[in-house]
Amino acid sequence: MLYQVTKPARYTGGEWNSLIKDWDKTRIKVVLTYPDLYEIGMSNIALPILYELLNSQPDVLAERVYAPWTDMAAIMKKTGIPLFSLESKHPLRDFDIIGFSLGYELTYTNVLNMLHLAQIPVLASERNDSHPVVIAGGSCALNPEPMADFVDIFVIGEGEEVLLELLDSFRDWKGKGASKSQLLRQVATIPGIYVPSLYQVEYQSDSLLKSITPTVPQASPTIQRRIVTKLPPPVTKPVVPYIEVVQDRGAIEIQRGCSRGCRFCQAGIIYRPVRERPQSEVLQAAGELIANCGYNEVSLVSLSTSDYHGVDELVTSLSHHYPNLTLSLPSLRIDSSSVRLMNSLPAHKKTGLTFAPEAGSERLRQFINKNAPEDEILKTAAAAFDRGFINLKLYFMLGLPTETDDDIEAITKLVDKIHSLGRKAKGKKPQIRVSLSTFVPKPHTPFQWVAQEREQQLNAKHEFLKLGLRRKGIRLSWQDPKLSLLEAALSRGDRRLGKVIYGAWKLGCTFDAWSEHFNYGNWLCAFEQAGLEPGFYAYRERSLDESLPWTHIDVGVTTAFLKREYQHALDGRETSDCRYKICNACGLQHWQPDCQQKYQQLSQSQEILKD
Ligand code: SF4
Numbered sequence: 001m002l003y004q005v006t007k008p009a010r011y012t013g014g015e016w017n018s019l020i021k022d023w024d025k026t027r028i029k030v031v032l033t034y035p036d037l038y039e040i041g042m043s044n045i046a047l048p049i050l051y052e053l054l055n056s057q058p059d060v061l062a063e064r065v066y067a068p069w070t071d072m073a074a075i076m077k078k079t080g081i082p083l084f085s086l087e088s089k090h091p092l093r094d095f096d097i098i099g100f101s102l103g104y105e106l107t108y109t110n111v112l113n114m115l116h117l118a119q120i121p122v123l124a125s126e127r128n129d130s131h132p133v134v135i136a137g138g139s140c141a142l143n144p145e146p147m148a149d150f151v152d153i154f155v156i157g158e159g160e161e162v163l164l165e166l167l168d169s170f171r172d173w174k175g176k177g178a179s180k181s182q183l184l185r186q187v188a189t190i191p192g193i194y195v196p197s198l199y200q201v202e203y204q205s206d207s208l209l210k211s212i213t214p215t216v217p218q219a220s221p222t223i224q225r226r227i228v229t230k231l232p233p234p235v236t237k238p239v240v241p242y243i244e245v246v247q248d249r250g251a252i253e254i255q256r257g258c259s260r261g262c263r264f265c266q267a268g269i270i271y272r273p274v275r276e277r278p279q280s281e282v283l284q285a286a287g288e289l290i291a292n293c294g295y296n297e298v299s300l301v302s303l304s305t306s307d308y309h310g311v312d313e314l315v316t317s318l319s320h321h322y323p324n325l326t327l328s329l330p331s332l333r334i335d336s337s338s339v340r341l342m343n344s345l346p347a348h349k350k351t352g353l354t355f356a357p358e359a360g361s362e363r364l365r366q367f368i369n370k371n372a373p374e375d376e377i378l379k380t381a382a383a384a385f386d387r388g389f390i391n392l393k394l395y396f397m398l399g400l401p402t403e404t405d406d407d408i409e410a411i412t413k414l415v416d417k418i419h420s421l422g423r424k425a426k427g428k429k430p431q432i433r434v435s436l437s438t439f440v441p442k443p444h445t446p447f448q449w450v451a452q453e454r455e456q457q458l459n460a461k462h463e464f465l466k467l468g469l470r471r472k473g474i475r476l477s478w479q480d481p482k483l484s485l486l487e488a489a490l491s492r493g494d495r496r497l498g499k500v501i502y503g504a505w506k507l508g509c510t511f512d513a514w515s516e517h518f519n520y521g522n523w524l525c526a527f528e529q530a531g532l533e534p535g536f537y538a539y540r541e542r543s544l545d546e547s548l549p550w551t552h553i554d555v556g557v558t559t560a561f562l563k564r565e566y567q568h569a570l571d572g573r574e575t576s577d578c579r580y581k582i583c584n585a586c587g588l589q590h591w592q593p594d595c596q597q598k599y600q601q602l603s604q605s606q607e608i609l610k611d
Pocket residue numbers: 259272273274578579582583584585586587588589594595596598599
């Protein structure tokens with residue numbers, strides 16, 4: 001069948017560094033998956049950590065599988081070939097555990113489709129003791145409710161420690177030969193584990209959520225996000241794909257977490273606090289990655305690379321030790337620190353740079369706590385052009401709360417000024433790519449209560465920017481507002497959305513993030529069949545005391561902090577970066593030693609301590 005599909009290497013396995021353990025002699029069998037195409041899944045940085053961790057256990061084998069593209073899925077259905085792992089080619093139903101990484105809401109229907117292709121019942125309630133246990137983790141698991149009908153166990157937060165605890169329970173359970181429901185009750189006692197079937201959800205007469213309460217004593221009313229104190233060793237022997245993937249380079253996680261405090265950013269909250277990897281470890285990891293994988297490009301992965309202490313020194317040492325290595329520095333801040341970083345890169349490695357002003361006007365940037373003054377942005381852009389970077393990518397977000405026409409116009413003015421700076425710089429003509437995304441009010445952020453902007457308004461803003469930025473050297477791309485609506489509904493949804501996801505999948509929806517496959521009509525139909533409205537979830541502003549579908553998930557950052565941040569936004573008040581200034585008492589002070597120290601130093605602000 002490989003002759004009949006595009007890119008057969010997506011399904012052949014056998015890649016460099018992939019691990020095949022003895023199937024018959026290994027007790028616990030796990031298959032890990034990112035529910036998207038191979039090229040996307042192989043670029044995910046969380047799965048290699050878990051793959052290595054699980055395979056390091058003598059009695060555990062971990063293999064991989066990704067969502068088969070539609071051509072392959074059609075052949076599998078027609079021929080009855082069940083979805084199989086890339087390593088040993090065993091059908092997924094022969095594994096003990098299937099672990100899904102949920103990083104994007106628009107992959108949810110792929111989870112259902114993969115289970116179906118694996119000939120495993122899609123609904124958790126229809127699976128019995130003979131079926132694998134379905135586990136899901138990742139950033140979307142921080143609001144697990146929309147996927148609660150399909151998943152047996154959610155891992156809330158960082159998986160490195162909790163997975164080992166889960167395995168201990170699994171070993172114990174397997175040894176006893178007990179039922180799956182006994183396993184679920186047992187693992188529900190582990191901090192960071194959420195077993196949705198052990199909770200009852202009630203709604204009010206006005207359709208708002210009333211409560212999510214445990215139905216058994218083993219299940220806790222709130223589930224705490226797991227955080228590892230120290231970053232686990234970097235993965236230096238990842239599987240190397242044989243075809244080009246999205247992130248076709250080595251990756252070293254140099255730090256986890258971000259304390260900048262951008263108020264729209266979910267990652268900034270759910271990966272707190274910041275933990276840095278020592279420079280010596282990064283240097284060693286780069287050498288091992290080159291030796292083990294043959295990479296000539298390595299990405300220093302972080303939510304905010306410029307904030308890593310001594311990043312210039314790190315880049316200089318890496319360039320010195322590995323002169324042929326190209327470094328990719330994602331997520332740079334728009335200020336002088338990035339200019340310094342640019343200087344430390346050798347001349348031949350200057351390709352493109354990406355910056356995210358997010359909003360066009362200083363007022364709106366202040367509102368979202370992205371405190372980048374315009375002169376700083378322009379200085380950084382000028383320095384980039386002077387140093388030979390000709391390709392700049394600029395990210396903006398549309399539909400932010402309080403956004404006005406002036407803020408949209410400010411985007412055109414800012415891009416224009418940057419473009420002119422590029423034309424003044426010597427050398428080639430500048431190429432500026434402007435990427436417009438839509439603001440999605442995400443759970444666990446200071447903006448979790450606000451409404452998403454409607455499609456009509458977003459379309460008008462797109463049209464305005466298309467006209468305003470129509471010139472040579474500027475390329476504009478934008479997100480379909482219908483996709484953003486669906487993303488908002490799925491990310492802020494409650495358990496009733498399970499029916500919608502199921503219905504949409506039944507109507508044929510898969511690969512929803514892919515514009516050629518996104519079928520808005522089918523989704524609307526699925527919402528209607530379930531008696532629900534996408535706008536109820538996306539376009540509705542919540543009151544600050546509404547019970548939200550993710551209230552039982554405790555990410556460590558308190559609701560009091562989120563409310564305070566929302567109020568600070570409305571007051572136009574900046575919240576400083578707690579890494580460099582005082583602790584902002586976000587709630588994590590009880591969880592991490594570094595935060596405890598900073599919190600103790602906090603005596604200046606009575607207002608914060610009152611909370
Ligand atoms: S507890 Fe304080 S120092 Fe720690 S992440 Fe929160 S605000 Fe920053």
